[in-house]
Amino acid sequence: MMNWLQNLGRKGLLLFEGLGRAAIFFVGMVGGLGVALLRFRLTLREIYSVGVLSLVIIVVSGLFVGMVLGLQGYVNFAKFNAEESLGIFVALSLVRELGPVVTGLLYAGRAGSALTAEIGLMKTTEQLAAMEMMAVDPMRRVFAPRFLAGIISMPLLAAIFSAVGVLGGYFVGVGLLGVDAGSYWSQMQASVDFSEDIVNGVIKSAVFGVACNWIALYEGYDAVPTAEGVSRATTKTVVRSALAVLGLDFILTALMFGDI
Amino acid sequence: MTTRFIEIMVGAFVAVGCAALFMLAMKVSNLSTLSSAEGYHLTAYFENIGGLKVRSPITVSGVKVGQVTGIVFDPDRLQAKVTLLLEMDHDYFSTDTAASIYTAGLLGEQYIALEPGAEDETLKDGDTVEFTQSALVLEEIVSKFISNVASS
Structure with a gap:
């Protein structure tokens, strides 16, 4: 009984210790953001490795997700003779949910894991300690540029995902299944709101960018x-x-859509 | 991999991302139609607005000319006060224009249909649409129908 309690206590303490260290790490990283902005060349290189190299997987999955949405939406809307609503269905589900979320998941697998492996290897080979020896702050030189690159890349990737998905839905719905092209776009425009849906999607993906990069770099x-x-x-x-x-x-x- | 190549690729990435955002804004959302949202306001009082919502469309002969911008209950008239925003180029509605709440399709969303009348004077910003017809509530029709059947 006492052992069990001790175990529980130790686990709890370890959990809070980890959270505390992660928070201190986060503050240090945010403190280095200013330097990362001043030396943007470092950030540029990281945007290349987390953003540009993720483009292929994002575009291809966006296209297929959009095509599946188009197909599934058509099959189900056709039962109610409401094929014209296909555009609303595809656009709203991509812009509000699937775009940011699937991009976040793919980003964690494609870029987050690479970041962790890179930093972990830097630590194993004592490169981080060597930097500190040379009075180079690894927070500013290594972590902040990668963090900033992730925050910049993520909304762009999510926007590309959603846009490609809408086009994929258009290709299947209008091109293959014969939904009217005019009603696909006009119904979409009538019910997707710019500030309500698009901007909230961008905010979502930026938040996911912060979370994914924080976790990847901290791990x-x-x-x-x-x-x-x-x-x-x-x-x-x-x-x-x-x-x-x-x-x-x-x-x-x-928070965003709960009140509607 | 040269710095130049990396910079070109990042530039292209940012450009494509911004283009995607621009496409979402202009082609997918209502930003392109909202830009002409400068217009004039009218008010209309309805006994029952049914399922009408803010941002519901306003149409004339099925063509969209504006949207609902506000719905409040007016305690003085004991009616729902609906604010209509009409686009500036549609300024030809006569003072005896009628506003009715209809449903698009059997289960579709509700919208306001305007029917211009015969007067020469036109409605200006802040005017009230005098002739209104409330939304049809399915339960009311069903209960009327049942009482008719029962009494006959």
Whole structure:
């Protein structure tokens, strides 16, 4: 009984210790953002590795998600003779939910895991310690540029995902299944609101960008400096990022669209 | 990989992302139609607005000419006060224009249909539409129908 209690207590303390360290890490990273903006060349290189290299997977999955939405929406709307509403269905589900969320999940798998592995290996080979020896602050030199790059890339990737998805839905719905092109666009424009839907989608994806990068960088920074430790940290990044994205999505949806 | 190549790719990425956002704004959302939202306001009082909502469309002969911008209950008249925003170029509604709440399709959303009358004078900003017809509430029709059947 006492052992069980002790176990529980230790786990709780470890959890809070981890959260505290993550919070301190976050504050340090945000403190370095100004320097990252001043030396934008470093950030540019990171935008290339997390943003540009993720483009292929984002565009392809966006296209297929949009096409599936078009197909499924058509099959179900056709039962009610409401095929014209296909545009609303595709656009709203992509812009509000699927765009930011699926982009977040793909980003965690494609870019987040790479970030963790990179930072973890830097720690294992003591590059971070070497930087500190040379009076280079790794927060400013390593973490802040990567963090900033993620925050910049994520909304752009989500927007590309949604736009490509809408076109994919158009291709299937209008091109293959014969929904009227005019009503596809006009019904969409009539019910998608710019400030209500598009801007909220962008805000969502920016929040997911902050969460995914924070988790990825912190897990790398916190990794046990062995080969096994780095691999475990990479796994943790993907799992925790996915959970964070889905959990945050519910909270944000409730805040943004809950009252309608 | 040269710095130049990376910079070009990042530039292209940002450009494509902004283009996607622009497409979402102009082609998918109502921003392009909202830009002509400068117009004039009318008010109309209804006994029952049914399922009318803010941003419901206002049409003439099925063509959209504006949207509902506000719905409040007026305690003095004991009626629902609906504010209509009409586009500036549709300024030809005579003072005896009638406003009715209809439903698009059997289960579709509700909208306000305007029917211009015969007067020469036209409605100006802040005017009230005098002739209104409330929304049809399905339960009322059904109960009327049942009482008719019962009495006959």
